[in-house]
Amino acid sequence: MAHWLVKSEPSTWSFDDQLAAGEKGTNWNGVRNHAAKLNLMAMKVGEQAFFYHSNQGKAIVGIVEVTIAYYPDPTDATGRFGMVDFKAVRALETPVTLDAIKADRRLAEMVLVKNSRLSVQPVAAEEWRAVLSLAKA
Numbered sequence: 001m002a003h004w005l006v007k008s009e010p011s012t013w014s015f016d017d018q019l020a021a022g023e024k025g026t027n028w029n030g031v032r033n034h035a036a037k038l039n040l041m042a043m044k045v046g047e048q049a050f051f052y053h054s055n056q057g058k059a060i061v062g063i064v065e066v067t068i069a070y071y072p073d074p075t076d077a078t079g080r081f082g083m084v085d086f087k088a089v090r091a092l093e094t095p096v097t098l099d100a101i102k103a104d105r106r107l108a109e110m111v112l113v114k115n116s117r118l119s120v121q122p123v124a125a126e127e128w129r130a131v132l133s134l135a136k137a
Contacts, residue, residue, distance in 0.1 A: 003123040004039065004049035005112060006064065006086070015051045015062040018088045025064075025087030028120075029073045032081055036120035041070045043084050050123060050131065051088075052112070059095040060131060064088055092135040106130040 006028060008014070018026065031037060043049075043066045051062040068085035076082075098116075101107045107130055111121040123131075 001044070001047050002042065003125065003128040004043060004047065005052055005060070005121050005123050006049045007052045007054040007119045009055045010053045010057055011055075014053065015088070015091060018051060018062065018064060018086065019091065021088065023087055025067050025085050027068075027073075027083045027085050029075050029083040031073070031083065031119060032076070033119060035118055037081055039118075039120040039122060040082060040084050042122075043069060045069055048089060049086065050128075053095075054119075057095070058098040060092060060101075060135070061095045062088060062091045092137055094135045094137075096131050096134045100134055101131070104130060104134065 031040060045066050045068065047066045049064050050060045051064050052060050064086035066084050067087050070082045070084055072079065073081045073083040101110060102113055107113060107127055110123070110127050111118060
């Protein structure tokens with residue numbers, strides 16, 4: 001199974017909001033970048049993603065799981081973009097900051113380091129394990 005990272009500004013949608021959505025979860029709409037769209041399209045039900053607070057906090061704070069694979073995003077008037085649904089799996093006991101990620105040599109090639117603006121990105125298996133070790137998870 002693949003692993004992912006999704007970004008959200010906590011003032012718009014935080015991991016606490018995701019947790020409050022419960023088992024039903026919520027959709028991940030509003031993505032308007034073609035590279036991010038391709039990553040959403042590649043996601044399969046059951047795959048997990050790190051939940052990253054962007055702008056405020058700049059840290060991986062939790063894990064979500066794909067519950068519904070890619071489907072059209074009704075907020076996109078052009079019909080070109082879609083979304084997936086996620087439910088919260090768990091919060092990370094120790095959030096992993098962007099500074100900590102950049103300081104860890106194991107994560108030097110992580111997309112978050114190389115292309116920090118991409119809102120939906122793949123995470124290699126070894127990167128997934130390294131982040132979890134930093135989170136003491």
